[in-house]
Amino acid sequence: MSQETINKLHPGAVLNFGELLFRVSLDGEKRWLKENNVPFFIGGAELNVATALSLWGVPTQYFTALPANDMSAQTTSFLNDKGIATPHIYYHGNRVGLYFLTKGADLKNNSLIYDRAGSAFSELKPGMIDWDQVLDGVSWFNFSAICPAISQNVADVCEEALMAASRKNITISIDLNYRAKLWQYDKQPHEVVPQLAKYCDLIMGNIWAAEKMLDIPVSADLHPEASKNDYLEASLNTSQQMMEHYPKCKAVANTFRFDADAGINYYTSLYTGGHLYNSAEYAHDAIINKVGSGDCFMAGLIYGFYNQHTPDQILEFATLAAFDKLFIDGDTTTKTVQEIKIRLNESTSV
Numbered sequence: 001m002s003q004e005t006i007n008k009l010h011p012g013a014v015l016n017f018g019e020l021l022f023r024v025s026l027d028g029e030k031r032w033l034k035e036n037n038v039p040f041f042i043g044g045a046e047l048n049v050a051t052a053l054s055l056w057g058v059p060t061q062y063f064t065a066l067p068a069n070d071m072s073a074q075t076t077s078f079l080n081d082k083g084i085a086t087p088h089i090y091y092h093g094n095r096v097g098l099y100f101l102t103k104g105a106d107l108k109n110n111s112l113i114y115d116r117a118g119s120a121f122s123e124l125k126p127g128m129i130d131w132d133q134v135l136d137g138v139s140w141f142n143f144s145a146i147c148p149a150i151s152q153n154v155a156d157v158c159e160e161a162l163m164a165a166s167r168k169n170i171t172i173s174i175d176l177n178y179r180a181k182l183w184q185y186d187k188q189p190h191e192v193v194p195q196l197a198k199y200c201d202l203i204m205g206n207i208w209a210a211e212k213m214l215d216i217p218v219s220a221d222l223h224p225e226a227s228k229n230d231y232l233e234a235s236l237n238t239s240q241q242m243m244e245h246y247p248k249c250k251a252v253a254n255t256f257r258f259d260a261d262a263g264i265n266y267y268t269s270l271y272t273g274g275h276l277y278n279s280a281e282y283a284h285d286a287i288i289n290k291v292g293s294g295d296c297f298m299a300g301l302i303y304g305f306y307n308q309h310t311p312d313q314i315l316e317f318a319t320l321a322a323f324d325k326l327f328i329d330g331d332t333t334t335k336t337v338q339e340i341k342i343r344l345n346e347s348t349s350v
Helices: 003-007 045-055 070-081 146-150 152-167 189-197 207-214 228-245 293-306 311-325 337-349
Strands: 013-017 021-026 040-043 060-063 097-102 112-115 138-144 171-175 202-205 251-260 263-272 275-278 282-284
Touching: 013 045, 040 045, 045 060, 045 138, 045 293, 138 146, 138 152, 138 293, 146 152, 146 189, 152 171, 152 189, 171 293, 189 207, 189 228, 202 207, 202 293, 207 228, 228 251, 228 263, 228 275, 251 293, 251 311, 263 311, 275 311, 282 311, 293 311, 311 337
Parallel strands: 013 060, 013 138, 021 097, 138 171, 171 202, 202 251
Antiparallel strands: 021 040, 097 112, 251 263, 263 275, 263 282
């Protein structure tokens, strides 16, 4: 990312825009039925990013839509206590979205059940929000492709926000989260997301999400048993095509997580300044929670760019933060910058 882009970041806040969700975490052993005890977490992709950034000392704001009731008041107070500013939350509607997920399961399988129809966020429409007011004092705007998956109206609100942020020369990032169960209106992702990606300075996701959402194909020769070098070559190809399609984009980051009976392997890449950087590779035989790892990676990228770190420093910090999130039970990381840096030093000294 260019120095001109980085210079825009201070002293403004990072604003994360997305739907606040409550996660009901069922267990596979049915204890939630036998004991009437269901773990409950507050989250949502963009809020997970905001929580990590606040923990890491980055000035952080969060913008969403909530019903005007005591539950929302308690929720925003809880966020404020974590150092996340919420000065412009849009209050309307009747409910907060929920999702149910069996503990340890992935967000892409049958263990995921959404209950977010008719939520305050899903009922946002263009013209409701004064974006000039919301974006005052903001230098970075972050959102994910989960937002436009909800409805055409919410997709239009996203573009409305991106146009306002662009007028203010605010840096913009998107996480290409793909949730098949959300794309239920009459558009496919590749018909919607490219219109939003053109505003973005940083695009994060993986090569398969880029294919699904931006219509950038992955080589048919890339088979499941391909080597790390093969996947990194595919990442380079996807990143270069992305920058050709979206000239505003200054950095593309991709994650690679491979789950198998023998355990998990995880590594990432970052393409910026005409160079592809790749991280160390991490492995473990079991994980605790798959929710929020990608959000933590995005937070790590923003943290690094915001603080003007070098690309390799940005990538290694973000990668280890995201990998460690797999062993934390909640939706967001609890690891401090110091703890992550200690782990980085330990891993590089081995």
